[in-house]
Structures are given as structure tokens and as C-alpha cells.
Amino acid sequence: MNTEERREKVLQRLVASSIPVTGTALSKEFNVSRQIIVGDIGIIRAMGTQVYATPRGYVIPDHGETKKLIAMIACQHDNDGLARELEIIIDNGGKICDVCVEHPLYGEIRVDLLLSTRKDVANFLKKVKDCAANLLLIVTGGLHLHTIEVPDEETLQAIKQDLRSEGILIEEANEQR
Known part of the structure; x- marks a missing residue:
């Protein structure tokens, strides 16, 4: 071949x-x-x-899916808040598309995550632990953005409310596509 x-x-x-x-x-x-x-x-x-x-x-993304709501949320936490943040988004019916930080030298650094189930989150957290690498949020004192995909506005609001109540949501970055 x-x-x-x-x-x-x-x-x-x-x-x-x-x-x-x-x-x-x-x-x-x-x-x-x-x-x-x-x-x-x-x-x-x-x-x-x-x-x-x-x-x-x-x-390769499935382009046959129905149109979903895409939103950007701004979060801040330390390493210990990672699992809770991801679980809140997933448990409320969201999909975590990526994580993004603003690096002082390199500018925007964005990494695809594509987490949509508890199993995905568990595997990601295991990989974080096993590779012992620093999370991107170390660059910004915990501040980072996630692009999330949700089926509707109600789901987005539930995610924001739960993140807010945990002290993780720091602003309403309402950029929706």
C-alpha cells in the first residue's frame, strides 16, 4: 500500500x-x-x-446532527475544581467541545476535548492524573473558557446556574452560534 x-x-x-x-x-x-x-x-x-x-x-465530527446551541462560558478554579466543573456540564446535558486560555506570549491556546459522557470525563481525568502534566489553566490563574454544546437555552441556563452556585462561573460569555 x-x-x-x-x-x-x-x-x-x-x-x-x-x-x-x-x-x-x-x-x-x-x-x-x-x-x-x-x-x-x-x-x-x-x-x-x-x-x-x-x-x-x-x-471526524458528525455533520448529520441536528442544530444545537453553542455557547462560550468563562470559568475559574484550581486543579481541584476540574472534575466538578466537567461533571456539572455533562450532568446537565451539555457537551464540552474545547478549552481555551489566553497565553501572555502565544495568545489564544485552544484544545479540543469533545467530552459528552461521564465515562469521557472519567477517562480524561485519569489521563490528567496518569500523565502528570499541568492543565492549561495554570497559565491564567485558573481562568479559562469552554465552548459547550447544548440542546436548548434551558440546558445552558441550568449549567450556568450550577457552575455559578459552585463559584466556578465567573462571567456570562454569551457568544452563541
């Missing part, structure tokens, strides 16, 4: 998968290094396909 054929098969694999696929799994499946897969993903993106790199693996 040549390089172009492999990239096409990687793309087909991601399109067919309903769950994220890790670079390691793809590298084993196609008998190449993980770095080759990273390069393939870069080329696939450059060709116009939207591929998200999440903590759980690569995923």
Missing part, C-alpha cells in the same frame, strides 16, 4: 468510526509509526477534512 492509499484508508477508518481512534491504534492497524499517522492526519486536514485531535483520539 502506498502513502496515498494509506491516507485514504485512514480517512475511511475515521469516517466509519463512531468513537475516537487513537494514533497508536491507527499506527498498528496500518503498520507504520505513530509519527507517520500524525503526518497523515496533517495532510488529511490540509486537504479540507475536519479532524479533531482529542485526548481520546482522532475524530
Whole structure:
């Protein structure tokens, strides 16, 4: 199989998968290094396909979903508040699309999370613990933004209220798409 054929098969694999696929799994499946897969993903993106790199693996968004409400919320907490913040959003019916911080040197740093279930949150928290890396919020004293997806305005308000009551929501960043 040549390089172009492999990239096409990687793309087909991601399109067919309903769950994220890790670079390691793809590298084993196609008998190449993980770095080759990273390069393939870069080329696939450059060709116009939207591929998200999440903590759980690569995923191509399902564009067949019904229109949902997208909102940006501003939060602040220390490392200990992470689990509670994520659980509040998920338990109220939201999906956490990403996290964003404003770095004083590099500007906006945004990372796709794509967390939509308690299991996703548990896996993310385990990965945080296992890799012992600092969270992005360390750069900003705990201040960060999340893009969240919710089915309706009522769900968004419930999330904001619960975050507010925990002292996590710091402002109403009402940018909705």
C-alpha cells in the first residue's frame, strides 16, 4: 500500500468510526509509526477534512446532527475544581467541545476535548492524573473558557446556574452560534 492509499484508508477508518481512534491504534492497524499517522492526519486536514485531535483520539465530527446551541462560558478554579466543573456540564446535558486560555506570549491556546459522557470525563481525568502534566489553566490563574454544546437555552441556563452556585462561573460569555 502506498502513502496515498494509506491516507485514504485512514480517512475511511475515521469516517466509519463512531468513537475516537487513537494514533497508536491507527499506527498498528496500518503498520507504520505513530509519527507517520500524525503526518497523515496533517495532510488529511490540509486537504479540507475536519479532524479533531482529542485526548481520546482522532475524530471526524458528525455533520448529520441536528442544530444545537453553542455557547462560550468563562470559568475559574484550581486543579481541584476540574472534575466538578466537567461533571456539572455533562450532568446537565451539555457537551464540552474545547478549552481555551489566553497565553501572555502565544495568545489564544485552544484544545479540543469533545467530552459528552461521564465515562469521557472519567477517562480524561485519569489521563490528567496518569500523565502528570499541568492543565492549561495554570497559565491564567485558573481562568479559562469552554465552548459547550447544548440542546436548548434551558440546558445552558441550568449549567450556568450550577457552575455559578459552585463559584466556578465567573462571567456570562454569551457568544452563541
